[in-house]
Structure formats: structure tokens, C-alpha cells
Amino acid sequence: MSFTNLYYKRAVGTSKPCYVCYKPTTTVLATINTVDFIYTCDTHLSDPGFASQVGTSSDGVGAGGAKKLGLSPEEIAKVKQEWEERQKKKTEKAKEKEKEKDKAKDGKDSRGAEEKEKGSSKETDKKVPGSLSPATPPTPPTPSHQRYTLHRDIFALRLAEHRRRRQAVQAKELVPRLPGAPATPLPSNPPS
Numbered sequence: 001m002s003f004t005n006l007y008y009k010r011a012v013g014t015s016k017p018c019y020v021c022y023k024p025t026t027t028v029l030a031t032i033n034t035v036d037f038i039y040t041c042d043t044h045l046s047d048p049g050f051a052s053q054v055g056t057s058s059d060g061v062g063a064g065g066a067k068k069l070g071l072s073p074e075e076i077a078k079v080k081q082e083w084e085e086r087q088k089k090k091t092e093k094a095k096e097k098e099k100e101k102d103k104a105k106d107g108k109d110s111r112g113a114e115e116k117e118k119g120s121s122k123e124t125d126k127k128v129p130g131s132l133s134p135a136t137p138p139t140p141p142t143p144s145h146q147r148y149t150l151h152r153d154i155f156a157l158r159l160a161e162h163r164r165r166r167q168a169v170q171a172k173e174l175v176p177r178l179p180g181a182p183a184t185p186l187p188s189n190p191p192s
Helices: 073-108 110-126 152-177
Strands: 007-017 024-030 037-039 051-054 147-150
Touching: 007 037, 147 152
Parallel strands: none
Antiparallel strands: 007 024, 007 147, 024 037, 051 147
16 A cells, blocks of 8 residues: 655654654654655655755745735725635525525514514624624634655665565565474485
């Protein structure tokens, strides 16, 4: 089973020796499913002979990606404005749907409608002006780890080590199925 050359920098609680210099470190590079992980010092992460950070401003993925793609600040501002307008329309449509649902419920139960109006007026008093509706709670930002790719030689070493481990496991599974050595001695032929 092979894995991609994309590692995420994570901090761990217990320190283990660095893969390169054997100094204790709490920084680990791990693949997405932690198929492979390497304890490494922060100094080695800045060494291009060991690993390179992915998502920096020079590769078009990170903060400077818009500049590399040739987008001007005006174009970026225009896209942001269009997106904000679409988000406002979505929230307005959601509010209209809620009002329609309330009206449909009001027609079915007139007593409940009076109570709902009183309850909704209390809820509007509790709301802070300009706050989002409770129907769309803000989602917490997902933590993003720094991404790294190992140098091709280091990655080849990691692949070879995993291949060795896999072959050792396969050999241990295969040994019981192999036939044993003969228990009787071979007949000896007298020299003629």
C-alpha cells in the first residue's frame, strides 16, 4: 500500500527522537490517514534537502496565489462583492420561507399564532441588531495544518521502509503454511 508525498505538520504530547539528528522533538509529519509519520525537528523542516512546505505564496495555492494567477485587486474585489450579494439573497430567501411556514401554521391554529407573535417579539428583542439568524449558526473554522512534501530521496527511503515492513509481515504469515524439514535422515550410500 503506497501513500502520497503529502505530510501534515502536527504537534504531539510526547517527545521522540528526530528522524535525522535523534534530538528529542514534539513535531511530527504525518500523512492524511497516518499511514506514515516522521518525527522531525523544526530546523529540518526549513531544510529543502529534507522537506518543502506546500501552500506557500510561491506556488499559487497560498496567500499570493491570486497574484500568480494574474488577478488584479479590482477583479478580486468584484468577485467578493458578487459573492456577498449572493449570500444576502440566500439569507433573504431563507427568511421568506420561514415567514411562509409561519403563515401556514397561523392559518391552522389561531391561538398558537398569538402566542407565536408574542414569542417572536420577545425573540427579536433578545437579538442584537445586525446579528445572524439562529437558523444559520456560524461554523467554526477547521484547523489547518502546514503541509509538506519530503525530498524525493527521503520519500524513497520511507517507501522502502514501508515495503520492508509489509514484506516482513507477509513472510511471518507465510511461514506456518510452508512444509517443514524432513525428520528422517537421508540414506547414506556407501562409496563403491
